[in-house]
Amino acid sequence: MSFLSLMIKNPFRNKTRASLAIVGIAIGIATIVALGMVTGGLQTATQSTLKAGSAEISVTQTGTNTFESGGGTLNESLATDLQNISGVKNTAGILRANANITAANTFGGLSVNGIDSSKLSLEGIDSVNGTIYSNGSSNQLILGKTVAQSLNKTVGDSINLFGKEFKVTGIYQTGNFIQDAGAFTSLNTLQNLTNNNGKISVIAVKVTDNANVTTVSQAIEKAYPNQLTATTAADQANRINQGLGTINTASTAISLLAIIIGGIGIINVMIMSVYERTREIGVLKAVGWRSRRILTMILGESIILTLVAAVVGIIMGVIGVEVLLNVLPTSGTAIKPVLTIEILLRAFGIGFVVGLVGGLYPAYRASRLAPTEALRYE
Amino acid sequence: MNKENIIEIQGLKKRFDKGKIKALNGIDLVIKKGEFVSIMGPSGSGKSTLLNMIGALDKADEGFIKVAGIDLMEVKDLSKFRSQEIGFVFQLHNLIPNLSVLENVEIPMYETKSSSKEIRERALELLKLMNFPNFSDTIKQNPTKLSGGERQRVAIARALVNHPSIILADEPTGALDSKTGDMILNLLKEIHHKENVTLVMVTHEPYVAEMADRTINVLDGKVSNE
Numbered sequence: 001m002s003f004l005s006l007m008i009k010n011p012f013r014n015k016t017r018a019s020l021a022i023v024g025i026a027i028g029i030a031t032i033v034a035l036g037m038v039t040g041g042l043q044t045a046t047q048s049t050l051k052a053g054s055a056e057i058s059v060t061q062t063g064t065n066t067f068e069s070g071g072g073t074l075n076e077s078l079a080t081d082l083q084n085i086s087g088v089k090n091t092a093g094i095l096r097a098n099a100n101i102t103a104a105n106t107f108g109g110l111s112v113n114g115i116d117s118s119k120l121s122l123e124g125i126d127s128v129n130g131t132i133y134s135n136g137s138s139n140q141l142i143l144g145k146t147v148a149q150s151l152n153k154t155v156g157d158s159i160n161l162f163g164k165e166f167k168v169t170g171i172y173q174t175g176n177f178i179q180d181a182g183a184f185t186s187l188n189t190l191q192n193l194t195n196n197n198g199k200i201s202v203i204a205v206k207v208t209d210n211a212n213v214t215t216v217s218q219a220i221e222k223a224y225p226n227q228l229t230a231t232t233a234a235d236q237a238n239r240i241n242q243g244l245g246t247i248n249t250a251s252t253a254i255s256l257l258a259i260i261i262g263g264i265g266i267i268n269v270m271i272m273s274v275y276e277r278t279r280e281i282g283v284l285k286a287v288g289w290r291s292r293r294i295l296t297m298i299l300g301e302s303i304i305l306t307l308v309a310a311v312v313g314i315i316m317g318v319i320g321v322e323v324l325l326n327v328l329p330t331s332g333t334a335i336k337p338v339l340t341i342e343i344l345l346r347a348f349g350i351g352f353v354v355g356l357v358g359g360l361y362p363a364y365r366a367s368r369l370a371p372t373e374a375l376r377y378e
Numbered sequence: 379m380n381k382e383n384i385i386e387i388q389g390l391k392k393r394f395d396k397g398k399i400k401a402l403n404g405i406d407l408v409i410k411k412g413e414f415v416s417i418m419g420p421s422g423s424g425k426s427t428l429l430n431m432i433g434a435l436d437k438a439d440e441g442f443i444k445v446a447g448i449d450l451m452e453v454k455d456l457s458k459f460r461s462q463e464i465g466f467v468f469q470l471h472n473l474i475p476n477l478s479v480l481e482n483v484e485i486p487m488y489e490t491k492s493s494s495k496e497i498r499e500r501a502l503e504l505l506k507l508m509n510f511p512n513f514s515d516t517i518k519q520n521p522t523k524l525s526g527g528e529r530q531r532v533a534i535a536r537a538l539v540n541h542p543s544i545i546l547a548d549e550p551t552g553a554l555d556s557k558t559g560d561m562i563l564n565l566l567k568e569i570h571h572k573e574n575v576t577l578v579m580v581t582h583e584p585y586v587a588e589m590a591d592r593t594i595n596v597l598d599g600k601v602s603n604e
Contacts, residue, residue, distance in 0.1 A: 001481045003488050013476045283472045286435055287486035287536065288461020371435040375472070 007300035021269045022309040025354055028258025029313025029347050034321045035251040039244050040338035054124035055204035056213045059220055062229045072199020079203045085219050087211030092119035093200035095190050099161040110147060111182035112161060114190025122204040124179060130155035130170030135186045142170040144180035162193040259354050266358025270302050274366045281366050282374025295367035302359025303352060310351030384576050385409035385432055390441035392427055401427040403599030414570050414577040416590035424599040425580045426548055433464045433546045446543050461489040465537030467547040471529040473521040480517040483535045504535040527558035534565060547579040563589055
């Protein structure tokens with residue numbers, strides 16, 4: 001048996017105590033893993049908003065939010081007017097409306113976008129499974145893959161929106177979790193149904209290949225002062241990332257808390273272990289073990305215990321996120337949790353630090369035991 | 379130093395409880411290499427303390443003690459000395475309960491530069507000398523499943539594993555019945571002869587002491603007579 005095998009074997013002498021210590025630390029690590037996976041998924045989704053081919057700039061009425069802008073706040077003609085600005089390659093007027101759906105397990109409704117079908121590529125929709133809706137007043141639409149799954153709808157099915165039956169002509173997938181949780185129909189149809197004739201909510205702007213996105217964005221705002229606000233896709237991603245930064249800060253705080261609580265737990269477990277093995281430590285000293293080897297053994301046992309807790313925590317975190325997202329409504333299928341190497345390293349890093357910090361004092365105490373006193377210990 | 383002297387002690391003193399208890403009160407003693415010496419004395423006479431001093435488990439307050447050529451009063455870390463020169467056999471065997479018999483014997487060799495294979499071979503070699511009835515089963519078992527005599531034989535194998543020059547046995551038969559005790563004593567004596575190892579044994583049984591080449595009586599922390 002090697003020294004390493006001995007260190008692996010020792011912490012599990014008292015299986016109940018070891019299991020409880022592992023579960024205690026694993027819960028902290030599972031929380032960190034779960035949060036990391038969700039924020040990672042959100043970050044990936046955010047990055048997909050910068051998808052090549054789609055519009056780089058969103059233009060809205062000044063004072064409205066790019067994400068929340070709904071209803072007709074802009075004149076449709078502005079979309080055409082913006083094409084005259086230098087650097088603008090193409091524009092698309094989009095009307096956004098929220099449709100109540102009672103049959104689905106969604107958060108209060110479905111985001112329906114009205115847009116000319118020829119301009120869907122500006123919204124990142126390059127292909128659909130099925131066909132694209134016609135631009136007339138026919139009640140046709142295409143559904144995002146996420147919402148189609150949660151509504152259990154497929155091509156050819158019908159869906160009731162705004163009191164009208166819509167036929168699903170296609171299913172699309174952009175990789176953007178917001179986009180994939182919505183639906184697209186013709187602009188005219190949506191304007192008619194929501195009494196927004198001639199009105200749009202947002203203008204998607206695609207710039208020419210040589211143009212600078214920021215420069216074009218500034219040119220739009222300059223051309224329509226106090227009327228239009230232009231937001232680049234990069235700005236949108238940054239805003240989302242700022243929100244995710246808050247979650248990351250919370251994750252760091254939980255990590256610290258896990259280290260402190262887990263560390264105290266491990267100190268307790270390892271001190272108990274050292275007390276119970278006082279006589280044994282005396283024997284090890286009597287047979288010639290150096291204090292440093294005893295310190296290494298106890299520290300190693302502590303670290304092994306917490307690394308096992310890290311493995312358990314990772315498994316708990318992954319299963320927990322999957323279960324939670326499956327139970328939750330639309331957002332559950334919209335967010336794709338990502339288990340990255342960074343999260344794994346973080347989990348194992350925390351496990352290692354907890355083991356090291358928690359094991360240090362008991363290991364030091366064990367290494368300082370006087371052999372004769374240890375051998376007399378009852 | 380005379381080459382034949384493996385243990386040299388002069389005026390060795392050890393006090394406990396802030397000097398109130400004088401465990402050793404000026405011990406003078408010389409033991410020659412290869413000798414079998416028994417240390418006798420009543421409870422509290424200081425014989426076990428003396429054994430602990432020889433084995434460098436504790437440090438004396440005053441005096442001179444040289445064992446296997448090493449001045450124990452001068453060297454700070456004596457773990458290497460214990461590992462290379464001393465083999466302990468305790469009254470209560472002190473085996474590690476969650477390790478197998480074989481693993482218990484291997485434990486002292488972790489401090490040597492031997493490979494895992496060499497450690498295993500040496501431990502098996504010694505355990506074979508201990509004449510266990512079901513050898514292959516016994517060495518895999520935990521010591522808790524063995525009889526007192528079997529446990530003490532494992533402890534003897536553990537004491538010998540690093541080829542020590544001195545075996546220190548603290549009442550090795552104290553917890554055994556007379557028949558098993560005799561068997562252990564014969565085993566120790568056999569090892570003493572075969573390996574030419576110095577054997578120092580603390581006992582309070584006169585018949586056990588008679589088996590030694592020489593008996594040292596300790597009384598009130600001093601050698602009373604030899």
